[in-house]
Amino acid sequence: MTDFSRKDGRATDELRPVTITRNYLEAGEGSVLVEFGRTKVLCVASFTAGVPRWRKDSGLGWVTSEYAMLPRATDTRNQRESVKGKVGGRTQEISRLIGRSLRAVVDFEALGENTIVLDCDVLQADGGTRTASITGAYVALADAVAWGIANGHVHPRAGKPVLRDSISAISVGVIDGHPCLDLPYEEDSRAETDMNVVMTGAGKFIEIQGTAEGEPFSRTELGTLLDLAEKGNRELAKLQESVLA
Amino acid sequence: MTDFSRKDGRATDELRPVTITRNYLEAGEGSVLVEFGRTKVLCVASFTAGVPRWRKDSGLGWVTSEYAMLPRATDTRNQRESVKGKVGGRTQEISRLIGRSLRAVVDFEALGENTIVLDCDVLQADGGTRTASITGAYVALADAVAWGIANGHVHPRAGKPVLRDSISAISVGVIDGHPCLDLPYEEDSRAETDMNVVMTGAGKFIEIQGTAEGEPFSRTELGTLLDLAEKGNRELAKLQESVLA
């Protein structure tokens, strides 16, 4: 075990270089390019009046997300889902995850009957596209909420921020028996166990999705992976905070 | 906290009555009706020669699953996905989860280039349809594998069972601050945290999917929920074993 080293030279508990660029486009009430190493995701927040039909007249807002990959985000070209005529299971699963994660911290009463859609389009994929999307989408969401307040569409309640906390996400996994943080594609595709962990800035859990791709994992291994995820998310939360400052 | 009681009178660590009926239909190489309380799922295994294109000439078999709900499985009628013309995100997510979970224990070399499809159709839904599906589908899978061996299509490797272990799944969640095992719909829809845990008969983890629907959850709460899930899955594994004996 002493000889284990990661292809990109990182320590097992080290994030890839992460950058978050705000106002990447002129369109969108929030528009962020997030990079986890070579993974690049464009996260754009659109603020619109009104909510889905089932939520009308509730006085509450809504936040949702759509995730997609450009056809040549990966090494080989994938057919467009628009051309196929249907959205694949993986795409829907990730879209639902992003939306659900962000909704956990939103004060929908303050948002009022408005909807914020987070479009996460992967320009380049090298593992961790869903965790990068959540991490970047939170920043775009924060910008869109600020825009909503500035333009009189969102009314924070006394003493309560509209976003109760920040949200970030990171992947962890077991590679050749070694628990590692933030897996690029090369590691992800051969991980024995693969886990995505969504957390709040305060260090609580929003979502845990862990899968044994090879060997089933034990309670102890789970503990080690969660330790790594907590470290990674702490660093991401700090970065989000400094970027939004 | 002393006053907490579940609507159906169960202890917080108690499963609903679970029954697994083998050979429920005459069609199918395995055909199981699984009931978790009022939740009823028909799990049918179809054994067919050949594998998906991307797996051809690998010498390895494949196991996959499709989950669906009958339109009036729930209190109000849902439109059929065939009529809508597309399969929803939730359906795809669960289909993928069932297939992935079962694949974790299959010796694909022994299976040879054959595919077993597990159709899990929910006749009546009262929470826990995905965990019941996995638990029942494992039994249907075991029957289909036995059929494959008996008919000379599957060739176990010396000293190795084709299914390395059994697979079951159970939901856990926090209701009014109380961690509870095996949530019916009424509890599931108001759970603060909701988690589905897939395990092997040997007590290892295959998949953990936990979501904070309300408050984010702490590491400690996670621990308590996993304890419950381990207990529930132990009991399900025992039931599967006795049913298959």
Next chain:
Amino acid sequence: MTDFSRKDGRATDELRPVTITRNYLEAGEGSVLVEFGRTKVLCVASFTAGVPRWRKDSGLGWVTSEYAMLPRATDTRNQRESVKGKVGGRTQEISRLIGRSLRAVVDFEALGENTIVLDCDVLQADGGTRTASITGAYVALADAVAWGIANGHVHPRAGKPVLRDSISAISVGVIDGHPCLDLPYEEDSRAETDMNVVMTGAGKFIEIQGTAEGEPFSRTELGTLLDLAEKGNRELAKLQESVLA
């Protein structure tokens, strides 16, 4: 001709064992499992306020049906129509037939602007799934109408039952030159002529669909087949009556 005998030993004018189980599920305002020999169909009636757009403000109700087969209802697995993304011609044809047949006896004025949907899902198919569906769906419909009356949604007109008569259906066909009643799959697939006959309890015709699969048939042969169908439907009507008593 003296040597002709059916594989299952029945007389040529004999129905398969038919059972109708009411309240098969807890969901649904009517829920029936109907079995014609090995053919098993789950017929669930859903009662909902409102009617399709084109019937609004007419004061009249509506009854419709959707038929489907589970993927492994038959000997070989069929792809799900939800996954294919479209409903096949046979499925639509049978759905339309069931709805049309049931509507023939409904007092839509008494039903008021409510809709009853009959979902007929074939769990196991061995010929006669459409006739079993109609026969079972009638019972589910009767239960749903009774529910509607009991709950104050349906208002029978003085001296007039909401369902003017009962509806049942049976198949008849010519096998090896012998007219036979109630064909299982094995006979259906090699019948020279195949006919489905929908009748009222009073012995009148609602729908006749006869097809020469092999040789065209004569007016005389048609007569013999209708005699058989009348006998079969008389027996089914009696069974429905006793089940609903």
Next chain:
Amino acid sequence: MTDFSRKDGRATDELRPVTITRNYLEAGEGSVLVEFGRTKVLCVASFTAGVPRWRKDSGLGWVTSEYAMLPRATDTRNQRESVKGKVGGRTQEISRLIGRSLRAVVDFEALGENTIVLDCDVLQADGGTRTASITGAYVALADAVAWGIANGHVHPRAGKPVLRDSISAISVGVIDGHPCLDLPYEEDSRAETDMNVVMTGAGKFIEIQGTAEGEPFSRTELGTLLDLAEKGNRELAKLQESVLA
């Protein structure tokens, strides 16, 4: 009853003026415009080498049909099924009926592994579009078979015509209590009973589809309707024969 008269002045057992124009287009191996009164259907036969996958290497040919209506064939414009993205139940039902009816008289061995597709496109609809389609498609089919023989693709067996008999179809129905032949839209939409009868030139039945739209019908009424249908089909068969002479 003595006062009953049809809007268009016909006797109850009288066909509308029927015309069959061969070689209506230059494309197609058979191309027929058939008119039943104001109903106009363009029936084009396409002869192509090869058969559907499930019939390969059987040595047998195949005949199939696709029926469709132009959007403004009727009084009000209907949305195109191509634009809706799916083919409706009625369209599929009629397409299947036409194909099934024609196949009843084809010697598939003589046809060899070739397929003839009959496209029946309704230019103007005034009731009876399916019966006109079958009647016209038979003529187009005969032309395509002749083309196939002339071009060496079809090889009739000694002493056996490739088409064993001709096929025609007509509607009958009960209008204000009066059994009538060949219903235009105005009658069809208010018929108590409506029946389509497909017959061979020799006077045998290929398909009977009768539906009670209002009152259920008796065995006696059925007899009267079949008498009318036999008369109508006799006349259509004669016309087909003279047109093809």
Next chain:
Amino acid sequence: MTDFSRKDGRATDELRPVTITRNYLEAGEGSVLVEFGRTKVLCVASFTAGVPRWRKDSGLGWVTSEYAMLPRATDTRNQRESVKGKVGGRTQEISRLIGRSLRAVVDFEALGENTIVLDCDVLQADGGTRTASITGAYVALADAVAWGIANGHVHPRAGKPVLRDSISAISVGVIDGHPCLDLPYEEDSRAETDMNVVMTGAGKFIEIQGTAEGEPFSRTELGTLLDLAEKGNRELAKLQESVLA
């Protein structure tokens, strides 16, 4: 170059025989069969109250078009777009072109909040289906506008015709180095440059779509092609005028 002659014997600046038959069907507020040589298109105008949602309460009308080919309009049969489940790019492109061209001359204020849909269904295709469609659709549109005026739905503004001018279209192209007018399929498929030109009766341009299929073309060649198109459209405008007189 002196030896160049067209297969059908026409001069390079000569149209194919063009006929425009009004009132081809009884349905439709305008119904025209247009023929450019062997190309036959049925153009039917449907006048309906109301406009698309985005144009509501504008006081303005709308004109749109849908183009389609019957499956055997061409030498080999094409699959129906309704069966494929989607409308192809070429079909949409032509539908959009026809609608856009016609809208250029409509006084939408006079039309009021009514929509005229032009259905252009190609019965037989031999090149130039889009130009024939536009030319015929204009006549059907003129008839539908006249119908709208006669029936009090359209109110021309003082001194202003509802259709400011007529619209016609013709194809031009370079065949073996020779600029030619009105290309049949055989020429169109081997043209070096292919251009469709939509013009008003007054000789102005509505739309020019020119494509170098082989060699890029020069400004001079463009000039020659436009001269030809102007000549062709002048003749078509005259024919439309005489047909509508």
Next chain:
Amino acid sequence: MTDFSRKDGRATDELRPVTITRNYLEAGEGSVLVEFGRTKVLCVASFTAGVPRWRKDSGLGWVTSEYAMLPRATDTRNQRESVKGKVGGRTQEISRLIGRSLRAVVDFEALGENTIVLDCDVLQADGGTRTASITGAYVALADAVAWGIANGHVHPRAGKPVLRDSISAISVGVIDGHPCLDLPYEEDSRAETDMNVVMTGAGKFIEIQGTAEGEPFSRTELGTLLDLAEKGNRELAKLQESVLA
């Protein structure tokens, strides 16, 4: 007319600032970010072995393109075409235009049976997305061809470049009576005439698509617009050349 000035201060014959960034991503055999003012399009070339079925065994290659807009490329969010389940007419039209334009200069014999797909995804749209796409896609195509040569997949013929010439495109239009070059969205949406002109580096035409959105245009106006387009394309060709040098 002397007072006319463009909102962004440009001369009527002046391009917006144009930048072409090669190797924008690490994926793709060519990957270009092209900007026409605020319009940003990511053009990625994917080189793959093999050609579409209809071109197999021809010895010739293929070049095709798919164009799409990110949902929030524009001021208001558009629904994803993948979610709608179908690709719109405008999208298909532009995809076809890009592919057709590029194919005009490719030596398909040298390309061999390989396909290059050009994905043009609009990150930000401010008019001219199709002309920017063509202009950028040409550069990505040139890089992919160079990659193919360098990797031994493409074999240029003696003395002949694989790309015979460069391809660029620009829009021109009439704004308030003034012919202008390179229209941003604000001008495009109110142009009387709007034209897209695709040209080769040598100054010949590949495609002209001109539409009178308001008043029909005269031959003289057409001349002026083409002059402008020639000037714009000359400048774009020079830029492409310098970028590729």
